[in-house]
Amino acid sequence: MPEPHEDKRPLAERIAAEIRKLIMSGDWEPGRKVPTNEELRTQFKTSNVTIQRALQILKDEKFLEGQAGVGVFVRSERAQTIQPAHFIAPSEPGQPYRWLAEATKRGQRSKYKMLEVGEVVPPVEVARAMGLGEGGTAVLRSRIGFLDDQPAELVHSYYPVELARGTRLADRRLIPGGSPALLKEMGYPTRSQDDAVAARPATTEEYEALEIPRDVPVIEVFRIVYSDNDKPIEVTILTKPAHRFKMGYHIEL
Structure with a gap:
């Protein structure tokens, strides 16, 4: 039989992983005061130096916030669950x-910033x-989405050249109502979409654009949008910082 897979990460990283899970799951509520170093040292049966290293990892990753002379606290905001299904249907006219x-x-402030628009040779999977x-x-449209002035998602959307060339899809400006509304107006209504979700380390582009702290991974959504006759009208690679977001799906059977 194969030998058990052993966690050989440094102990501080393993402790940080345990605490990180408590924060992401909501077991440790936003604003909660973290147990003292002595309590954590006893719980994890290790040295004070190792506990300090674990806490510093989580501070660097923005999971914990230190207050001088008071203590260490769980960040003030919980991980936000985003429901991709909310964005499938096109906006109503004028919305x-x-x-x-x-x-x-x-109750959040939101905006998009366009990065690049143009004809490109897309990645192989696209x-x-x-x-x-x-x-x-x-035709590529790249942009960053901000929530409350923090970068929330990096989006690279690709469109068939014969469909997009000479339209607002090839224009650097933002599209009123978004691409689903424009595609519907052009005679290509959204009928379905396939999402493949993965987690992986950030690329340099993602690290800088999304202001990723330390080694926090990104959530990647690879999305294919189909119109009538299963025609692919948009392929999007969307990445979000995994320390701030979760992906939520509601499925009725």
Whole structure:
């Protein structure tokens, strides 16, 4: 039989992982005072130096906040669950993109900043999803979404050239109502979408754009949006900082 897989990470990293899970799950509520070093040292049967290292990891990752002379506390905001299904349907005429509208409902300030728009040779997985041949191009729209002035998601959306060229999809400006509303207006209503969700280390682009602390991973959503006759009309690679967000799905059977 294979030998058990042993956790060989330094003890401080393992302790940080245990505490991180308590914070992400909500067992340790926002604003809660962290047990004293002595209490943690006794709980984890280790030295005070190791506990300090574990707490520093979590401070660097923005999970804990130190208050001089008072103590260490769980960050003031809990991890936010985002429901991707809320953003599938196009906005009503004259209404903002649903991602922005949902943020307003939650009492958050939201905005998008455009980074790049143009025709590119997309990544292999995007080309495959769009049915492109070797060297085939697509229209790329890259942007960052902010919630309460903090970067919340980095979005790279690709569109078929024959569909997007010469339209607002190829314009650097933001699209009123978002791309779903424009695509519907163009005769390509959203009928379904496939999402593949993964967690991985951040690239340099993601690390800088999303202001990732330390070695916090990102949540990646690889999304294919289909119109009539299962035609792919948009392929998006969306990444979010995993220390601040969870992905939520409601499925009725």
